[in-house]
Amino acid sequence: MDLTGALLRAGAARPHVLTVTAPGATVVRLAAEDQLRRRGWPAAMTPAGADILLVAGEAAGLLAEAVEAAWQAMPAPRARAVAARPDEVAAALEAARARLGDRAVQQASAADTASRGDQGQRAPEGHEGGDHGHEHGVGDHGHEMSDEHGHGASGGHGGHGHGHGEHGHGMGGMDMPGGLPMADRGDDRDGLRLDQLHLPLGPVLPDWPAGLVLRVTLQGDVIQHAEPEILGGGSGSFWDEPWRRAADGERVTTAEAARRAAAAYLDSLGRFLAVAGWDAVAAAARRLRDEALAGAPSGPLRRDARRLARRVARSRVLAWLTGGLGVLTAAEAATAGVAGPAVRAAGDVTARYRRWCADLEAAVAVLDDASLLGPGGPGPPRGPAGDDGAPSAGLVAMLPRLLAGAELAGARLIIASLDPDLDQLPAGVEAAHGH
Amino acid sequence: MTTAVFWVLALLAAASGFMVFRFNSMARVTISLMVSFLASGGLLVLLGLGYLGVVVILMMVMEMVIMAVFMIAYMMNPAGLMPMAMFHNKRGSLAIAVVTFALLAAGIFLTPWPHRSGAPPRDATRQLGTALMGSQMLTMITLGFTLLATMVGAVVLATQRGRYDRFGDDLKRRPPSDPVRGGVGR
Amino acid sequence: MTLQLFLLLAAGLFAIGLYGALSQQSIVMIMMGLELMLNGVTVGAGAFWHYLAPASASGQVILVAVVVAMSVEMAIGFAVVTAIFRAREVDMTDMAADLKR
């Protein structure tokens, strides 16, 4: 009896998919999330929890390295799928699932992962050294590697736990077990100089802005210093498309723009709620977003969106959890070149997501307005886009100040409540520093 | 049956206690001490002290996990990835420990222990409770105050910020300035 | 299972703890040694109660006192380590031995 094969096939009926979105590939990501929801395939959080690694868009440069590292970190059974365009998603997922249920393919894959010294089935007890740069938490795949490759076998690979940080360079001569560097100590707000951890967050991280890497210095889980890095912009945001077309002189109706804006707010809310750990409502927001983009009738859409917006905006627990986090005054935001909800909210995380809810209600109110998009209609979801990457460039530039002193959980909420869309940044800003 | 359980627990308690000073990793050190306490708790249950045995298990799991946090925060080499010895006067300590053990062991076997007086109570927990709330009330009060003093003292020693840091020099700042806001908004 | 066996175990735990408390340099490791010594006392007190005077609650009360002593030792110990660490960034007794000079 082929028990393994049967289990493989049974498991492949519902694979967990880790989606990595390349800059400029929001459309592909949306198609992928829609597909996963329809199929009932859960989204994986980490390479360790994933069966299929789906690359949405074309990963290049540092992102390609991060994808490769994530792939190396995935235990068998595993399969890889690449979809450059939205219409390729379904076929890519189906092919990946077929490979996932194929015993011969998976046994080869398992042998492959087992042969990599530090990744085998047999767990070497204690401290096995290895020279792969991919054995870390999700946050840090690949990125550190690219800096360290020149160091040879035991270069530092960043992001290890155990209170160890790493300082990138300078441990070439030290013979550390496992190639792990010792941590440095640093000042902290509580006056205790404890070990620091240098950890890149992203790009392979769930519910994280595509193409963003945040290099953080942690003491405990308090961020002492954060430096954003951008893996490349897109050629204009998907969410700004109706306004861009209107500016080019095309005929765009208010209804079309409102639908896009509503979907954008729902997308942002979905990401924010997922980070806040309110999975059920996050899933509802994403489902509504997919329906809005698929052209669902405006009546039920309006009703459901309003209900969701009110439920989120009125939740006292959520407001209690997010109050006082990441306060951004209107003046500060304006100087940084930020517009849109983040400025109009002028406050903490709570104010920002409530602003989204209000804007969402306003957008769904004009879903049937067939008039031409004018200045009185709904604006672009993140505020007017500029050639220099505004407003998302400004949002990213503010991260270091807002995140310093925040705890990891708070920092994730702050980032999700700003929700920068790196597709707004001009293409080819590879590895540009946010400030 | 009980004898077998005794030997297993006794050897476990002694061996894991010994390993506390053999492991390099602070995590393993702490967990090892925890296992030693769990075995002692089991031995107390074996002796008919159900309540105290289980309380020792309950307390020591919590205490050791909290201890691990501090161990790892303050040690230079918490994961023990780079083996390093941090001893002073290892041989002297060993000699003192061995002599102490020898003296204690000699005492244990040479002392003419008295015979058991009285029978174990039907409910040891009730015996303890009645004693602490009755004849031993003074002990209980002392222990209570000791714990209270410990709580206050430990917080005062460990913390850096006081109310002037939070509420300002005139104690009028509202809301207080805290690095991370709490859930009640005091 | 006799009183002697329990006491021997208690003495063993006490001696191991004593060795650790005397030989270790790091304050937190010394605290581990102290805890282990108190662990020995716990086993001993339990054995005395069971084998010598089970009718009286004194053995149990001693046990309670030892358990309280353990928690006090840990709480104050870590508070002191935190204070020393904050002031000097050390967690080693040898480095905090000003009174020697």
Added chain:
Amino acid sequence: MVTSAPLWSVLVVPVILAGFAAIAVLADALLAVRAAGRPARLAAAGPVAETARLLVGQRRVTLASDALLWRLGVLTVPAAGMLAALVIPFGTVTASRMSVGVVWFNAMEVLTWAALWMAGWGANAALSLVGGYRYVAQGLAYELPLMLALISAATGAQSLNVADIVAAQSHLWFAVWMPAAFLVYLAGVYGFSFLGPFAYPAGTDLASGVLAEVSGVDRLVIEAGRWLLLAAGAGMAVPLFLGGGTGPLLPPWAWSAIKTLAVLAVLTWARRRLPVLRADRYAELAWVVLIPLSVVQALVPALVDLTR
């Protein structure tokens, strides 16, 4: 009257517990399928496929991991649930009629502290480690109110024996006249099974935190452990606050099962209604509001006992 079952019943307890946990998992899958707008008949397929994929999945091995503590931590999660369940009476029988059953339950549930901390530490990955520490912070917040809730029930019955606590509720359930203790207890159940609003150690913001690097059978064991703990918590709520197996018409075991399923249903449903409570907010609430509240609650049965 609750009687003690023979020793072999110790082996039956995990089976019954796993049955309740499986029902809860299926109910949860049903709720998830309904929320996603997919046909309800697909609900059962989810957990089955999930189990299959985890059974064949490779174990993840990370660089310089502490494999011993990692596996020990993972295994302790379901073990804690099963051990805690030993003292829960089912109808009129219980596997262990321990005189200190309430303390035993508490001690076994506290084993998850060590378990999750070890699981987080062992993987040697930053997010996993943060998840492990988060559980300690969360534990410090939920544990003391939970203990006081257990003490309230024990004080009401003047006994630490679960069977006596059931007997003391023959006229009135403790949940009725100790509602605060009951609610705090239910919050504690979420706390030690790190599910729902207390999924903070395995939060999405940490990419599933303590579970981030766990794959294959390990993942299956730890996920099953969460639901076993939830089932154990729901099962213990019945003798502590809901009168155990007492009830009209039906036999006691049926009442135990119905009440346990009802508590499980509430817990499974309510876990989707709230976002994750971060420990930095919840800890202050727990210490400044819930602990005093629980102390006052524990005083109520104490005063009632005195006047009896």
